[in-house]
Amino acid sequence: MFNPLEHRGIPLERQIRNWRELSVEPIDPELVDPYTRCRIIALNGIEVEAVNCTHQLIRFCDSDEVRRQLAYVSYVESQQQRVVNWLLPGINSPLEVTLGYEQTAVDLTAWVARNEPDPYLKQAYEFGVLEDFDHLYRYANLYEMVERRKAEKVVDQLTEVMPGRPTTMHHRHPYDEVRDHYDRDTTDVRSKLHALTILAAEQQVMNYYMNVGPHYMEPIARQLYQEISLIEQEHVTHYETLLDPRETWWERQVLHEYNECYLYYSFMQQESDPRIKAIWELHLQMELAHLQQACEHLRRFDGREPEQIVGTDGLPEAVRFEPNKAYLRELIATQVDLTKLGNGYVREAHERFREFQERIHGGEKPPNERVIDEHRAEFGREYRIETEGPHPVRELREPAEVRRG
Known part of the structure; x- marks a missing residue:
């Protein structure tokens, strides 16, 4: 079982990419597996959420040293988000x-x-x-x-x-x-x-x-x-x-980075397009270093080890994109009439x-x-x-x- 806590990844100082590296070729919508598009859309949302969380944390952090570290990672995550999002083709409406x-x-x-x-x-x-x-x-x-x-x-x-x-x-x-x-x-x-x-x-x-x-x-x-x-x-x-x-902010930061590792690792396992798979592999190696920094902040500010947050067993079963037709039909047959009241249904x-x-x-x-x-x-x-x-x-x-x- 892959345990992100045991890997250092690409050193942070080597993660800034130039324009040529950021200029990725988009997918061909006529040829691509539709679930490749889904993985792109999902990871785009994951990166946006991670960047937003880090920006919020910067606003509440009173250490300039740590704010600089967070700003650096936020910039790298923003580059990742643009690479992922720019994989979508401009010819799609x-x-x-x-x-x-x-x-x-x-x-x-x-x-x-x-x-x-x-x-x-x-x-x-x-x-x-x-x-x-x-x-x-x-x-x-x-x-x-x-x-x-x-x-x-x-x-x-x-x-x-x-x-x-x-x-x-x-x-x-x-x-x-x-x-x-x-x-x-x-x-x-x-x-x-x-x-x-x-x-x-x-x-x-x-x-x-x-x-x-x-x-x-x-x-x-x-x-x-x-x-x-x-x-x-x-x-x-x-x-x-x-x-x-x-x-806490530091606990949530660890969870965000761990989740990014989880999804890049999961989609890397399933990806059918070699070029896109290579991007997932690269981003996973970058996220491993982001996770290590988040763990250091957790130790410094919360006095806790990351294993107290995510456990010691490594990543759960990989997330997969696959048809869910029978499952959805069962939900339609049994739950379509639900609504909400208070915290219940x-x-x-x-x-x-x-x-x-x-x-x-x-x-x-x-x-x-x-x-x-x-x-x-x-x-x-x-x-x-x-x-x-x-x-x-x-x-x-x-x-x-x-x-x-």
Whole structure:
């Protein structure tokens, strides 16, 4: 088992790259494995989250020596983020990138949910993935309307495109987005890494939609991006509140760097493109040195060893991008009618939920429903990719509530 704590990596002073080294050739969207695109999107979000965390830490650190060290690593991480993000090709439209973002969110979150050891955290991921799944369906219909192309060219039938939990029902009172956090002292390190990973991915989706939405001229496109970007804001709250707020800055920094090592190592194992795999290998060697510095800061300021945070067993089972069709169909059949109340989940529309629905929709059809209506009016059908048989029919169940122990 690979243990990042036992490796020094590339020395920090050798990690600054020049323009030629940063100018990477983008992937060919016609030839690339769609999951290579997903790995690029996921790691871009991971790097952005790491940079943001370091910038926040710099603002709260009162040691100039340490702030200089953090500034150096932040610069290197920013170079890494640009290399990763610039692997995406400029010939893809924002909607094509959006489909890749939603495929990433669906299959990454589904894998995490399947492998999450904590039942409450597992439920949080299962709840969220059904909403990203529905977003993919809405954007696929918009894609055919606006660009006259089909989403199967992007997702390659690895991920089905069909309704999940209806996007209309994703708008909830912000109070109900706050989850119970894990316990930093007793929670499995896998759970901590999962939480950071999905938070980073959802945050990146939120930021992307906020920025590209206004660039469209078509009113329905602008409105759909606006609506779903607000839901992604809810998702960020949903996932960030899973983190234990008692974790210190230095502890969280170790977890971020350890998680970057985890994901670069995981994707390096699975990557089918030799050129992209070499980038993951290089970045892993760089992250190992970042982790060593974070561990030194933990020892200096918290008086703790990194093994107290991440354990001694090395990295967990590698994260994989793979189809999750049967798993998602089971979730649709059993959980599509869940909503939130307080820190738990319920199957009944409670008063606060109904009031917020009335407030946000204002008695009108929201963009996510109008895009399907407009697609049906234009093409005589909605756009779907179903490869495993007809859409699952949900079993009717008694109202239930799921809470943390």
